[in-house]
Amino acid sequence: MYRIGRKDDGSVMLEFVLAFPIVLTLMLGCMQFAHIWMAKQVVHYSAYCAARAVLVCEKSEYQRAGQQAAEQVCAWVDRGMLAGERDKQMPGWGVIPGSGGVGRKTKVTISEEGRWNIKATVQNDFALVFPIAGPIIGWGINPWQFGNEWLEQRADASGNIGMADLVQYPHIRFTESVVLPKPFVMLPRSGLPAPGWSG
Numbered sequence: 001m002y003r004i005g006r007k008d009d010g011s012v013m014l015e016f017v018l019a020f021p022i023v024l025t026l027m028l029g030c031m032q033f034a035h036i037w038m039a040k041q042v043v044h045y046s047a048y049c050a051a052r053a054v055l056v057c058e059k060s061e062y063q064r065a066g067q068q069a070a071e072q073v074c075a076w077v078d079r080g081m082l083a084g085e086r087d088k089q090m091p092g093w094g095v096i097p098g099s100g101g102v103g104r105k106t107k108v109t110i111s112e113e114g115r116w117n118i119k120a121t122v123q124n125d126f127a128l129v130f131p132i133a134g135p136i137i138g139w140g141i142n143p144w145q146f147g148n149e150w151l152e153q154r155a156d157a158s159g160n161i162g163m164a165d166l167v168q169y170p171h172i173r174f175t176e177s178v179v180l181p182k183p184f185v186m187l188p189r190s191g192l193p194a195p196g197w198s199g
Contacts, residue, residue, distance in 0.1 A: 028133035035130065036137075036172070039077045043124045044176040046073035050108050051120035051180040062110045062118075070108045070122045075099035078106070079127045080169060113179055121177040127169035138170025 046069070053069035054062045075088045075096045085100030105125040113119045128134030 025132050025136075028130045029136070032128060032130040032133040032137060036126070036128070039124075039126045040174055040176070042073060042077045043122055043126070043174040044178070046070040046106070046124070047120045047122040047176040047178040048180075049073050050110070050122060051118050051178045054110055054118050054120060055180060055182050063108070066108045066110045066120050067103075067106070070120075070124075071102045071106050074106045074122070074124050075102045077126065078102040078124070079129055080105065116182050117179050118182055119177060119179045121175065123173060123175045125171045125173050127171055129169055134170050138172070141172055 049069040049072070050066035053065040057065045071088070072090060075090070076099070078101060079098045081087075081098065081100035082104070085104075087095045087097055088099040088102060089095050107123040109121040109123075111119045111121075128138050
């Protein structure tokens, strides 16, 4: 005999509906944090590559050599392109999909630390590409300025920060520095930019 209040059809579905969004958010959050950690290591390596590239150049080539080296490394993790930007092409590898904005998102500063050391500092605006988790993390970085989690945090020439990418992602900025010794004498000009790096 059927008794009111005793039927439990649909309870599993209700539990799924309540639990699934939380579980999905946690899974995407874990993947996004892993992606952030990997990108931080890549940006640090790009600073090393920039400093290493500068070591074999004369002073007038420092900035171009460091910028190109950092872009070649960061192109593998950068996403976001303006209309008209083309994917970068890596010599020996081919086209890197989605890398057209790497020059805009990567800023390199080269300085001499004393007589025998080179310091390379790389700033990279990294897109948080995972849905749900990316916007939550982007908002959490600066919750007091609502809406800015969607902006690429790079000012244009006029000082304004604009919504540059065709596809809008929240961004975080990594800043990494590396200092390398320069215990040798330089040869003449190297002929930069190196052939094959195009965009």
